[in-house]
Amino acid sequence: MIxxxxxxxxxxxxxxxxxxxxxxxxxxxxxxxxxxxxxxxxFRVIDEQDRIRRHMRIFVGQDEARTTAAxxxxxxxxxxxxALSGG
Amino acid sequence: MTEAIQLLVGTRKGAWIYRSDAAxxxxxxxxxxxxxxxxxxxxxxxxxxxxxxMAASTGHLGPTILRSTDGGATWSEASRxxxxxxxxxxxxxxxxxxxxxxxxxxEPGVWWAGVSPPGLFRSADGGDTWESVEGLNSxxxxxxxxxxQGGTPDGAILNQVIVDPRDARHMYLATCSAxxxxxxxxxxxxxxxxxxxxxxxxxxPYPEFxxxxxxxxxxxxxxDRLWQQxxxxxxxxxxxxxxxxxxxxxxxxxxxxxxFTIVPHARDRDTAWIWPMDGTxxxxxxxxxxxxxxxxxxxxxxxxxxxxxxxxxxxGWFTVKRQAFCADAADPMGLYIGTTGGEIWMxxxxxxxxxxxxxxxxxxxxxxxxxxx
Numbered sequence: 001m002i003x004x005x006x007x008x009x010x011x012x013x014x015x016x017x018x019x020x021x022x023x024x025x026x027x028x029x030x031x032x033x034x035x036x037x038x039x040x041x042x043f044r045v046i047d048e049q050d051r052i053r054r055h056m057r058i059f060v061g062q063d064e065a066r067t068t069a070a071x072x073x074x075x076x077x078x079x080x081x082x083a084l085s086g087g
Numbered sequence: 088m089t090e091a092i093q094l095l096v097g098t099r100k101g102a103w104i105y106r107s108d109a110a111x112x113x114x115x116x117x118x119x120x121x122x123x124x125x126x127x128x129x130x131x132x133x134x135x136x137x138x139x140x141m142a143a144s145t146g147h148l149g150p151t152i153l154r155s156t157d158g159g160a161t162w163s164e165a166s167r168x169x170x171x172x173x174x175x176x177x178x179x180x181x182x183x184x185x186x187x188x189x190x191x192x193x194e195p196g197v198w199w200a201g202v203s204p205p206g207l208f209r210s211a212d213g214g215d216t217w218e219s220v221e222g223l224n225s226x227x228x229x230x231x232x233x234x235x236q237g238g239t240p241d242g243a244i245l246n247q248v249i250v251d252p253r254d255a256r257h258m259y260l261a262t263c264s265a266x267x268x269x270x271x272x273x274x275x276x277x278x279x280x281x282x283x284x285x286x287x288x289x290x291x292p293y294p295e296f297x298x299x300x301x302x303x304x305x306x307x308x309x310x311d312r313l314w315q316q317x318x319x320x321x322x323x324x325x326x327x328x329x330x331x332x333x334x335x336x337x338x339x340x341x342x343x344x345x346x347f348t349i350v351p352h353a354r355d356r357d358t359a360w361i362w363p364m365d366g367t368x369x370x371x372x373x374x375x376x377x378x379x380x381x382x383x384x385x386x387x388x389x390x391x392x393x394x395x396x397x398x399x400x401x402x403g404w405f406t407v408k409r410q411a412f413c414a415d416a417a418d419p420m421g422l423y424i425g426t427t428g429g430e431i432w433m434x435x436x437x438x439x440x441x442x443x444x445x446x447x448x449x450x451x452x453x454x455x456x457x458x459x460x
Contacts, residue, residue, distance in 0.1 A: 009147045040164050044148035047180035048170035055147040082147035 002030050002072055005079040010045070013038040022078070027058055028068030030078055045080060055083045089417045089435070091459035095139070096425060097126035097410070100449035102141055104159060106459060111421055111435050114444050120162075121153065128187045128410055131457045132213075134195050140214045142184035142200070150183045152200070154214050158460070167216040169200050169208035177230060179204055186410070187214075188248040191255035201245035205233040205262055207274065222275040223260075223268075232279075232296055237264030246409055249303055251310055259303060259313070266298030267315070282330045285319040302348040302409050307416075309356040316349040321361055323388050334388025338363065342375050342382070342393075347409045352437075353416040357387045360394075360414075360438060362407045362424060373404040381422070381438050397441035398432070405430075410453035425451030 004020050006013075014020055022037070024030035028050065035042035045056050050068050052058055058065045059079040060072050072078055094105040096118075103118030124143040132138035137158045144150040152165035171179040181202045190197025198210040200217060207220040223229070237243050247261035259280070260268040266281035279296040286298045299318030306312035311326040321335030321344040335344025345366030352358035360381050365371040374380065380395035398405075411425040422434040429448035434441045 007147075009145060039166065040151070043168060043170070044151065047149060048173055049175065049178055049180050050173070051180065053147070053149050 001075065003077045004030065004034065005077070007080055007082045009082045010041055010080065013041040013044075024072060025074075026068065026072060027060065027065045027070045027078065030072055031068065057081045057083045089419075089421070090415075092415050092417070092421060093131075093457050093459050094423060094431065095129040095131060095453075095455040095457065096431070096445075096448065096451060097129035097141065097453040098429070098449040098451050099125055102126045102129050103448065105431070105445060111417070111433070116445065117159075120159075124153075125183065126452060127183060127185050128453045130187050130189070130453075130455050132189045132198075133457070134189060134192055136458075136460045138213055140187045140198065142187055144183045150181050150202075152184060152187070152214055152217070156213065165210075165215055165217065169202050169206070169217040169219075171206060171224065172219055179206065179224075181206065182242055184208075185244045186247050188250060191250050192252070194255055199248040199250070199258075201248050201260065203238075203242040203244040204235070205238075205243050205245040205264070207245055207248065207260065209274070220274045222270070222272075223277055226277060232262070232265035232268070234264060239263055246301070247303060249305060251305070253310060261300040261303045261315075263299050265296040266300045266317075267303060268296075280324075280329065283333070284315070284317055284322055284331045285333070287319050301346070304349055304351045304359070306351045306356040306359075307353050312351075312356050314349045314351050314359050316346050316361060318345070320344045321346075321349065321388065332388070334384070335361075337384075337389060338382065338391050339393075342380075343367075345370075345372075347372075347407060348412040350412055350414050350422065353414065353420055354418070355385070358383065358385045359388075360412070360422060361391075362412050364406065372406050374406075377402050377404050379403040379405040381424075381434075381441075383438050394434070394438035394441075396439065397434075404428075408452055410455075411451050413454050413456050415456040415458070421456065423454050423456055425454040427451065 022030045022033040031042045091109050092107045096103040101119040101122040105114045128142040139155040141153040151168045155162045184200050184202045186201035188199040196213045198214045200208040207223045208217040210217045249259040251257035256273040268277045269280045284298045302316045304314045313324040315322040320333050322331040323334045324331045338344040346364045350360045365375045379398040382391040406427040415421040419437045427450045431445035
């Protein structure tokens with residue numbers, strides 16, 4: 001099981017939860033599992049070519065994931081952030 | 088006679104609904120809805136009068152379609168928003184949906200979406216799930232029609248889908264880099280329809296394609312009459328003709344015929360309105376001279392008359408985008424503009440006089456006027 005931190009931009013999908021859980025050995029698998037639990041969430045973060053969207057940032061622990069293939073250790077933490085994009 | 092109207096307003100920061108009384112004098116506001124969402128288009132299905140669709144995204148999140156099937160009381164998100172096929176050879180992903188078009192009256196539940204980067208999508212279930220229209224999106228010339236470097240400051244767009252009310256198989260697209268495209272087989276095949284439309288930003292000023300077609304409208308009482316506000320002027324085409332006529336040549340030279348949108352009359356095929364904007368030098372795209380005005384033709388574009396009563400007479404620097412000028416179908420027609428400065432102005436007498444009915448909204452992207460129902 002992975003612990004996942006949800007940013008404010010996505011809590012509409014998680015019924016307001018900022019901390020949820022998911023399963024998967026990679027960022028992509030974890031997001032697939034999140035999408036099963038919270039339909040629609042993944043496409044707001046990952047585009048149809050499996051690229052992380054321009055203004056989203058994903059970290060595995062302290063390390064930023066650049067692709068959805070980035071591994072996530074069992075018991076690890078996935079942190080999703082909305083990057084700077086105001087105005 | 089007039090009737091109560093709803094204005095569906097999409098802005099860069101959410102959506103609002105304005106509801107009028109039967110005289111269109113008093114307006115009540117509802118909103119914001121989805122505050123912070125970038126709403127490029129907000130439309131109601133004329134076939135059932137209660138399905139509402141919004142093309143939405145945010146600064147962070149990917150694009151989606153928001154849907155209501157009860158007139159806006161409750162909303163849900165499309166379960167499969169427009170998306171290019173995975174493994175698309177051109178690497179495309181939808182940045183945002185720009186235009187939502189209800190399908191033909193004989194095809195309830197069908198919707199069309201134009202997106203950025205330019206692409207066409209179809210829904211057969213009221214906007215819940217969307218499929219790529221491969222006849223366009225995988226057309227052999229798609230990268231010629233929609234080169235990655237083409238497009239507006241917000242990206243290249245397929246900015247409009249138009250369905251012939253007499254024939255569901257006959258459709259037009261307005262695009263920012265291929266001009267007008269036409270299909271007669273509901274999207275399986277396409278061809279450019281741009282003869283005599285100027286393109287003063289390319290080496291060949293009259294190419295087969297490459298034009299920036301800002302807005303195309305069919306005359307409601309004569310769908311063979313097409314009005315076009317192009318990046319390079321105002322045009323009219325009467326089908327089955329193929330050659331557009333630059334009717335904007337009859338505009339006053341100090342005003343010009345540059346703008347984003349054109350609105351045809353609901354009942355008179357010879358009448359239409361444009362909203363000119365400054366196209367000189369660095370393309371300010373504001374009201375020429377700081378004096379906002381609509382211009383109306385009542386003779387098919389042979390002549391134009393200025394309609395500015397009620398607008399600021401100086402220091403009025405309005406910008407009105409593609410989907411932000413519309414009309415209702417009442418008699419007399421109501422006309423509505425939304426500005427990038429967050430103001431809504433209306434005319435209840437077909438442009439003879441104007442008044443402000445809303446201010447202080449975010450940048451307005453779209454306005455749609457529908458009967459209150």
